[in-house]
Amino acid sequence: xxxxxxxxxxxxxxxxxxxxxxxxxxxxxxxxxxxxxxxxxxxxxxxxxxxxxxxxxxxxxxxxxxxxxxxxxxxxxxxxxxxxxxxxxxxxxxxxxxxxxxxxxxxxxx
Amino acid sequence: xxxxxxxxxxxxxxxxxxxxxxxxxxxxxxxxxxxxxxxxxxxxxxxxxxxxxxxxxxxxxxxxxxxxxxxxxxxxxxxxxxxxxxxxxxxxxxxxxxxxxxxxxxxxxxxxxx
Numbered sequence: 389x390x391x392x393x394x395x396x397x398x399x400x401x402x403x404x405x406x407x408x409x410x411x412x413x414x415x416x417x418x419x420x421x422x423x424x425x426x427x428x429x430x431x432x433x434x435x436x437x438x439x440x441x442x443x444x445x446x447x448x449x450x451x452x453x454x455x456x457x458x459x460x461x462x463x464x465x466x467x468x469x470x471x472x473x474x475x476x477x478x479x480x481x482x483x484x485x486x487x488x489x490x491x492x493x494x495x496x497x498x
Numbered sequence: 499x500x501x502x503x504x505x506x507x508x509x510x511x512x513x514x515x516x517x518x519x520x521x522x523x524x525x526x527x528x529x530x531x532x533x534x535x536x537x538x539x540x541x542x543x544x545x546x547x548x549x550x551x552x553x554x555x556x557x558x559x560x561x562x563x564x565x566x567x568x569x570x571x572x573x574x575x576x577x578x579x580x581x582x583x584x585x586x587x588x589x590x591x592x593x594x595x596x597x598x599x600x601x602x603x604x605x606x607x608x609x610x611x612x
Contacts, residue, residue, distance in 0.1 A: 392541075422600055424600075434600035486542075490540060
């Protein structure tokens with residue numbers, strides 16, 4: 389059974405702090421990994437893909453550990469606008485659908 | 499970039515009626531469309547995969563006779579919730595493999611059955 393596990397939170401973090409989320413996946417054959425952001429009652433939007441070599445996009449850094457089957461997301465210098473639910477998403481690739489974690493709810497406080 | 503247009507965004511219907519949700523790929527051809535639903539405080543769950551020109555494949559536990567999927571062209575996939583009941587109230591969203599990284603999502607349909 390395909391599963392993606394995340395800590396649902398909520399994470400209450402002061403503005404400007406650094407926050408990190410992890411997620412674990414059970415399907416070792418998974419090939420593609422993503423972090424999506426979902427605002428309340430909206431569709432998920434791709435935040436970033438996750439690669440084994442790690443990747444960074446501005447204040448966001450994602451890492452993949454295939455051996456341990458976990459994915460991480462680091463947000464530096466958090467902004468109020470970062471408040472959202474962050475979904476860890478895994479796919480077998482191409483014709484496979486996506487398997488979503490339940491999401492981690494992040495609240496940035498002024 | 500690739501866009502998937504989903505309509506309607508919100509629908510309220512009476513119990514026992516049917517509701518059709520459309521997803522159109524704009525500026526690209528979607529041979530595959532994934533249909534998800536999300537109950538409050540739950541993760542998005544894959545319901546079915548539609549493929550242009552062939553029958554949809556349904557995930558375990560999803561009734562194919564209740565959730566009719568049609569993928570008649572490379573740019574249009576529809577999900578019809580037949581004989582809707584209050585327990586079908588949910589957020590339904592479609593997604594197509596993108597032209598780059600990730601997948602392109604429709605904007606979602608919030609269905610409320612009263």
